[in-house]
Amino acid sequence: MSIEKRNIIVPIDFSEQSKIALSQTYNLAKMAKADITLLHVIDEALFESILHLFKNNEEHENMIRKEALEKLETLALEARSKSGLVFNCRVEKGKIYETVTEIAEELEAMFIVMGTAGESSIKKKFIGSNAVRVIGDAHCPVITIKGQQHRSGCDIILLPLDLSKETKEKVVKCVEIAKFFQSVIKVITIVTTSDEFLINKMERQMDQVLNFIKDHTVECTGEFIKGNDISDGVLAHAQEINADLIIIMTQQELEWTEYFIGTESQQIINNSEIPVCSIRPIKRKDTTEYVLS
Numbered sequence: 001m002s003i004e005k006r007n008i009i010v011p012i013d014f015s016e017q018s019k020i021a022l023s024q025t026y027n028l029a030k031m032a033k034a035d036i037t038l039l040h041v042i043d044e045a046l047f048e049s050i051l052h053l054f055k056n057n058e059e060h061e062n063m064i065r066k067e068a069l070e071k072l073e074t075l076a077l078e079a080r081s082k083s084g085l086v087f088n089c090r091v092e093k094g095k096i097y098e099t100v101t102e103i104a105e106e107l108e109a110m111f112i113v114m115g116t117a118g119e120s121s122i123k124k125k126f127i128g129s130n131a132v133r134v135i136g137d138a139h140c141p142v143i144t145i146k147g148q149q150h151r152s153g154c155d156i157i158l159l160p161l162d163l164s165k166e167t168k169e170k171v172v173k174c175v176e177i178a179k180f181f182q183s184v185i186k187v188i189t190i191v192t193t194s195d196e197f198l199i200n201k202m203e204r205q206m207d208q209v210l211n212f213i214k215d216h217t218v219e220c221t222g223e224f225i226k227g228n229d230i231s232d233g234v235l236a237h238a239q240e241i242n243a244d245l246i247i248i249m250t251q252q253e254l255e256w257t258e259y260f261i262g263t264e265s266q267q268i269i270n271n272s273e274i275p276v277c278s279i280r281p282i283k284r285k286d287t288t289e290y291v292l293s
Helices: 016-023 026-032 044-049 057-083 096-106 122-137 167-181 196-215 230-240 262-271
Strands: 007-011 035-043 087-094 111-115 142-145 156-160 184-191 220-226 245-249 276-279
Touching: 007 016, 007 026, 007 096, 016 057, 016 111, 016 142, 026 057, 026 167, 035 044, 035 057, 035 096, 057 087, 087 096, 096 111, 096 122, 111 122, 122 142, 122 262, 156 167, 156 230, 167 184, 167 196, 167 245, 167 276, 184 196, 184 230, 196 220, 230 262, 245 262, 262 276
Parallel strands: 007 035, 007 111, 035 087, 111 142, 156 184, 156 245, 184 220, 245 276
Antiparallel strands: 142 276
């Protein structure tokens, strides 16, 4: 299927978190010249659990779909009046994370932007678990936004480095996003080791990354920060520099690295008050380290 128009998917469950995520999508869509597709997924498991309460299951499903579509269209109308963007509305039934990733693939989405409230309650754990599954399964970058308003625009992007072979994918996507927004990229490495060999390796990688970014005419800086915990170090520095976006690489389906494992990624996603863009690396047989060029 060939999609001519760029698309950004925003899953909507009508919670405040999902509405905030929607509002944070406007500027990205404008810069990317993309439409926004509002997607509401009727949770298949929840729907099946209450079927016994209704005599006509098909009629009840149609009623739920109609009500959800009407709410989406109302939301789209409000969003269109505020942003001037083009909005599409879809209602589907299925497992939330599977359906979101399927629709994103069907529409060849540039991004999925979704609200997540971390994991401080049962409901929030449920919302968070769907976000984590979408991040793990989606082929496009996923931007997660916690339940609070963040300023519009994207002046500063924070790019934490690790020693994984997937670094190039993250840097390339970061440069692409920075060009959309004319952002400055702040590259950091959280140093949790005193091993001189590893530190030298980190320094070489930092130089390669900075040269790559500068060669693509994007302003950038680099910094090494000593710390005991990677996720805490990333989040603290993001707040300190007033970052607008943190870009991380998830590695759920690949071999973990010692320095930036999936647990660290999830901690950043769950705890960041700043939007986080997660990029899933492409599976490769090649295990050699990337050299940026």
